[in-house]
Amino acid sequence: MRDVAIIGVGETEFGELWDRSFRDLGIEAGLKAIQDAKLRSEDIDAVYIGNMSAGKFIDQEHVSALVADYAGLADMHLPTVRVEGGGACGAIALLQGRLAIASGMHDIVVVGGAEKMTDVGEVQWETVFGATFAGLYAMMARRHMYEYGTTREQMAAVAVKNHKNGALNPEAQFQKEITIDTVLQAPWVAEPLGLFDCAPLSDGAAAVVLCEMQKARKFTDTPIRIAGSGQASDFLALHDRRDLTMMDATVVAGKRAFQEARLEPKDIQVAEVHDNFTISEILAIEDLRFVEKGKGGPATADGLTALNGKISVNTSGGLKARGQPVGATGVAQAVEIVRQLRGQGGKRQVVGARRGLTHTLGGTGATAVVHIFERGD
């Protein structure tokens, strides 16, 4: 496979952007990424867009061609592809864009993710019986508390940490620090998860420019190489899975990515993981083997995943504080890792970051995607 690097990144603010359309968001992020890469539009070979529910939310399918059209690219007749995989859309789009370049078909691909917003449970089974998305994650939290002694305070520590990081990110939806008490005293959404254990629903978009590695060096001195990618699926319904305290899709996707990159969890300094609920981050850092199984709660409470801790997790603020425009998530995570590896993390810069990881979930873990990035200089 040919090596692929990220040479440009861009994003919109995330939040309740009532005055901005889906296409405006997608175009803003894409143009920022193209400018950041110092590309001319003629250099682009293809456009990939991660989006979950434009058909349902804005009554428009075929959004990849829509965004290319309104971005002024229609007369280039580029191949445009929308990719969907629940909350993992953006991360899968990034993988498909990488494969298109790795194959030799294209040299330069723009990958975007965008959403005007609700996430998905498994309609054909679970939601029929009244399970909500938060309710399903609450069951995972309950079981983790039972098996490993994880506490509400430890879960709250995830939210507190991510809000603290978000306060250092000018693009984040929530730039305000909170306390453990804020989380514990919030109204229930699905016990034991309160309002502050849940990420918001957001509008927003993010984009990256991918480029074949040799060519990438012509555009930038700090190409960020995609060193490994892993994607895995699992049973959609929780009742079919072997263990509620572990997401097999994350475990498998992580193994695949680390194997391709020939790296170990200890080689990673900064990671953006899918914290749609506080319990999700605890599961993620365990399943990715950053910490031992069952130790995710204590590790968070002890600051091991804080900014410049043993491993810095969700420096952007994560889905929790940065915001959660579903289709954009996986791409926005990559944008943050690129910023960190380039040394452009500003007040939230991880000192000496050379390798980063993104972890993105679809549904309640029926899909997981892991990408590993490293400085290519």
Add this chain to the structure above:
Amino acid sequence: MRDVAIIGVGETEFGELWDRSFRDLGIEAGLKAIQDAKLRSEDIDAVYIGNMSAGKFIDQEHVSALVADYAGLADMHLPTVRVEGGGACGAIALLQGRLAIASGMHDIVVVGGAEKMTDVGEVQWETVFGATFAGLYAMMARRHMYEYGTTREQMAAVAVKNHKNGALNPEAQFQKEITIDTVLQAPWVAEPLGLFDCAPLSDGAAAVVLCEMQKARKFTDTPIRIAGSGQASDFLALHDRRDLTMMDATVVAGKRAFQEARLEPKDIQVAEVHDNFTISEILAIEDLRFVEKGKGGPATADGLTALNGKISVNTSGGLKARGQPVGATGVAQAVEIVRQLRGQGGKRQVVGARRGLTHTLGGTGATAVVHIFERGD
């Protein structure tokens, strides 16, 4: 790029399948393709699904993981990807599956297309002003009649031919021949297009198994090689395009595919083109350069595109008679071409077919995908 071949095909019947769910259809097609390839499920590396509107039609996104789960593949944790591009979903999924193998990431990929059903116009502009999908195609037909003297009888000849072919296809939704008068006397849908100028909306699914070429020879003596693929986009709204009588996306996608395959239109014996309306097939055979611009109507009326004519077009019955489950279309077209190139066309076999082509549209031509196939023996 590594060479990729199709080694297995499968499809469901197409039609109004009220008693069959989306997932049942997708699984039936996929399992048939796997059996046709004589694969074990352990041989599969990834699953790609083309689907347009599951979110809107059946209130379920994340359908690639859903289908893999219900097919009994969940515990293999395969990467599963849903691809969307309006009516071209299936064809784009096929291209992404091809790239995944060409890159070296995977060796064997199952590509499916499925839909429980309406197609998409451009909501952000055209449908606001009351344009329907058929109305937009009617404008293209009107202009083609004005510019080139195309007649309603010539458009009707497309429907008559495709129903005749469909009558020879046991999987087709309509297996009944019709006459020019049937078409001309049908009620208007959008003048000058009557009911029989329009393809139906259907339920159905289709699947193919893709395999790296060297490995493919272990599974079959007649691997069907994907010799070239081209995808292109265009303005979504007709009012932005330079010419209503020509789809630039088809022209560009066709050129790209022929260039990669190092072939010319005259090298193709059998083609499945996107005849969602009769005028669409006329545009397609012109834009793909099977006939001169403006001559698509007379060529059809004269039988040049009939079974075993100069080039056999839509031997399956096309979208018109075989049916139009949107997400399945591009994959079902590939299934038909594989059958023809293997010599398994039954009563509709094209004599001496060695090379075939599929052409699939998204929207009113904002996306077009062309694949060229050839016998690999």
